[in-house]
Amino acid sequence: MKNYAAYLLEDFAGDDDFRDWVHGDRRKEDFWRNFLKQYPEKAEVMQRAEQIIRASHVAEEALRGIEIRREVDRFLETANQAHRSDTSRFHLRRWLAAAAVLLVTLLAGWQLFLRDKNVISKNNNTLLTAPRLVQTANDTEAPIRVALADGSVVVLSPKSSIGYPSEFKGAERKVYLKGEAVFSVTRSSRPFMVCTGDMVTKVLGTRFVVRAFEQDKKISVQVQSGKVSVYSTKQVASANVRERSGVILTANQAAIFEKEQNLVSKTLVANPVPITKDSKVANHEYDEVSLPVILRELEKGYGIAIQFDEESFRKCRITANLSNETLFEKLDLLCKTVSASYEIVDGQITIAGPGCH
Incomplete structure (x- = not known):
């Protein structure tokens, strides 16, 4: 069992499970979310490790994983041959792990720098x-x-x-x-x-x-x-x-x-959602309510301007249950009731019709 609570920056950056999560493995989502809740003091070092991992993940023109692994293995073997003393083995292992992470980051980061020192817009070559x-x-x-x-x-x-x-x-x-x-x-x-x-x-x-x-x-x-x-x-x-x-x-x-x-x-947007928790917007029954009153409630609830001739529609009384409908379904129902129509113009809703007399 890995002791993640004692992990340092280089430990997270070199951990396969952590790297898989950073790269989108949804199976590890719950574990790392719960770990952060239990050890919130690790959030900063995990974020820094995440940035190192993402910086070393280059999709194009990058060193292949096997090539990086070979370089790390060669480096570790050379270092091991130079340090065979049993008394320093524990400290050597930690030093080697940190050096391996650094080597991976430098190798991939150099190619990242060469590739991304400028971002080119393909539309206008700017x-x-x-x-x-x-x-x-x-x-x-x-x-x-x-x-x-x-x-x-x-x-x-x-x-x-x-x-x-x-x-x-x-x-x-x-x-x-x-x-x-x-x-x-x-x-x-x-x-x-x-x-x-x-x-x-x-x-x-x-x-x-x-x-x-x-x-x-x-x-x-x-x-x-x-x-x-x-x-x-x-x-x-x-x-x-x-x-x-x-x-x-x-x-x-x-x-x-x-x-x-x-x-x-x-x-x-295709499906506007209420910006307020007002129950009048999400679930409400109207009984002989003036249409302008309903339209102003919708305007406030969805944050969308609704333009209409208030005087023409003042005498339009609506009896309806607007509980589960989307905004556009509500507008369809209201407009059909008073023989009106609506259209979307410049991010606003415009309603037109003969009104009620």
């Missing part, structure tokens, strides 16, 4: 200066969790990869995504930026989803909470003007970036 990024690729069939140095968490979808610095420095926190990921960003005075080709998503602290696969014609950003700005890097050179040319998103809103047209538009 060099995005980002030296010494840690690259994490999800080659599994399930999402994996990536912890960033600032406390932010990224849930990386299969067939996706992300590049990020081992430590955020300067005025911005910038990462580079290919594929899809859910971001839970720790609030800070330094903006957090997700770069996906020609589109940038900028936030201070929130939860959102970015989908940016290279083969897709569109890039999408869906906001679950907070506020983000989305803009194209191609529009203008001035950063201030560039951001004004983009869109601002809040909860339940989404941005679609058309790669060929270089156009960013705003809409709603």
Whole structure:
């Protein structure tokens, strides 16, 4: 039985079970979660070990595992021949373990530096200066969790990869995504930026989803909470003007970036969810209630602006049970009742109809 409570940095970095968990083995998820709850003082050293492991995991142009193992074995054999004294064997073993981890990290890290000293945007061949990024690729069939140095968490979808610095420095926190990921960003005075080709998503602290696969014609950003700005890097050179040319998103809103047209538009997520725990939004029966009252409750509950002629619909009385329906199902039912219709325009809902007289 391994004594993980006594593990140091080099022990975690060299442990096969820990490395498997870092690389997305879901079978070990419960064990390490429970271990962290029992030994919270190990969180920092485990995070540092995780960064070392991810930095040494390079999917392309990397040293193969067997080659690294041969180098480590050769190093250990040489050291053993030079230190055959029984009295120093215990201390030698610990020194050798630390040196082996260091050797693996240096070998893989050197190739990582050569490969990732610059990140190239394939859409416009623009060099995005980002030296010494840690690259994490999800080659599994399930999402994996990536912890960033600032406390932010990224849930990386299969067939996706992300590049990020081992430590955020300067005025911005910038990462580079290919594929899809859910971001839970720790609030800070330094903006957090997700770069996906020609589109940038900028936030201070929130939860959102970015989908940016290279083969897709569109890039999408869906906001679950907070506020983000989305803009194209191609529009203008001035950063201030560039951001004004983009869109601002809040909860339940989404941005679609058309790669060929270089156009960013705003809409709603496919299935908006309530942003409040108010029971009136999730489960409520209406008995002869004015339609504007119901629409304002939905607007507040989902954080989505609903535009309509309040005077025209004031006399519309609704009797309905809106308990289990989605937002769009509720709108379909309400509009059908009063012979109205709705559409999504610029991330808002617009309702039109003859009203009630």
